[in-house]
Amino acid sequence: MTTTSLAKAARPGAERAAAGRGPWRYFLRHRAFYIMLAPGLLYFLVFKYLPLTGSFIAFQDFNIFKGFSGSEWVGLKWFRQLFQYPNFGRLIENTLIISLYQIVFAFPLPILLALMLNEVRQMAYKRIVQTVLYLPHFLSWTIVFGLSYMLLSPTNGLFASIFSGMGAEGGILQQSEYFRPIIIISGIWKEMGWNAIIFIAALAGISPSLYEAAKMDGANRWKQFLHISLPGLLPAIMILLLLKIGHILDSGFEQIYQFLTPAAFETGDVLDTYTYRVGILQGQYSITTAIGLFKSVIGFVLLVIANRVSRWTTGEGIY
Structure with missing residues (x-):
């Protein structure tokens, strides 16, 4: 057998050995990233x-002492029992x-904020605003509720006289019809700037050469946008x-729990607050x-469903 034939015969074994060592070599070479x-x-x-393994509690009469x-x-x-709960329809609604x-x-406002901040050219002013x-x-939502109470209190609130003229004699925080607007407005005030960070980063990733080329072609600000x-x-x-959309049934427990009052249960009681009452206060874990x-x-x-619709319409999706 010639030297060439011996080399060919030994090659598959050498390749298998190299393949076996390959993943470990790759892991060791990039161990810092791992x-x-x-x-x-x-x-x-x-x-x-790991918490997913506890989902079968929903099919048990779970007792913490029996495990x-x-x-x-x-x-x-x-x-x-959940679907037969008299107020289940109200909770879902x-x-x-x-x-x-x-x-x-609330979702579009961080986008608009990021676009407006992107147009600011004075960096010092831009950083202060951000x-x-x-x-x-x-x-915390406790502090935000305290600030809201200071503004909307029926006795010494900053806007007490305004809302008393609108017929909210018991205080706007005690009126069920005002509960949802208060939740949305307070959520926008608290999270709008923080949520804009992702969109500001996305705008920063756009190549400036695209804007320069658009200007040379005569595109104004609106066309560039x-x-x-x-x-x-x-x-x-x-x-x-x-x-x-995937978290559409998670409406924000901390915020709603802080603002929720017995008078606002008709429009403010949600699945998360009901879960707190029966789970934490009554101990019904199942x-x-x-x-x-x-x-x-x-x-x-x-x-x-939303991901498939997005793929069909815009070509963008999570997967």
């Missing part, structure tokens, strides 16, 4: 994936209305909108798990 990736993977594993294995299986009992208001009114708009995000800025923002807009599973399934179905 080390940086590890905390994020660990977070999702511990707080996102998972000792609790009795009851099938769809808790789902039937309030949750959907508040979420839709947030999408229609800092002022970011600050409310770092306030339509043909450069908006298409550059479209991927970020669609991804965040799809994620928002029905709260059933509510969470119901919300997850509905959100997943809506996300799949």
Whole structure:
């Protein structure tokens, strides 16, 4: 056997050995990136994936003293109890209305804010405006409610006389018809500047040469917005909108719980606040798990449908 034939015969074994060592060599060569990736993977594993194993509590009469294995299986009992709850329709209606208001009114404003800040050429002024708009995000909803009460209190509020003239004698915070506007406006004030960061970053990623070429072709600011800025923002807009639709049954527990009063239950009681009452206050863990599973399934179905519609219409999607 010649040297060439021996080399050919030995090549498959050498290739298999090299292939076996390849992934480890690749991992060792890029170990710094995997080390940086590890905390994020660990977070999702511990707080996102492992809790999924507890979803079967929704099909048990769960008892914290008996544990998972000792609790009795009851099938769809808790789902039937949820759907037969007298105020279930009101919970769904309030949750959907508040979420839709947030999408229609609160979602576009960070986009407009990012576009306006993108037009500011004085960097010092731009940074000051951004800092002022970011600050409310770092306030808790308890503080935001306190500020709202100082403004809307029927006795010594800043706008007490205005709202008393509108017929809100008991205070605007005690009127159910004003609850949803207060939730939307306070949410916009608190989160608009922070939510604009993603869109500002997307605008910063657009090549300045595109704007320069558009100017040379005679495009004004409006034309530059339509043909450069908006298409550059479209991927970020669609991804965040799809994620928002996937969480349409999550209307924001902390905010609503702070502002909710017995007088506003008719328009403000949502699935999250009901879950708190029956789960935390009454200790009915099985029905709260059933509510969470119901919300997850509905959100997943809506996300799949919205993603497909987005693919058909804009060509953008999550997957």
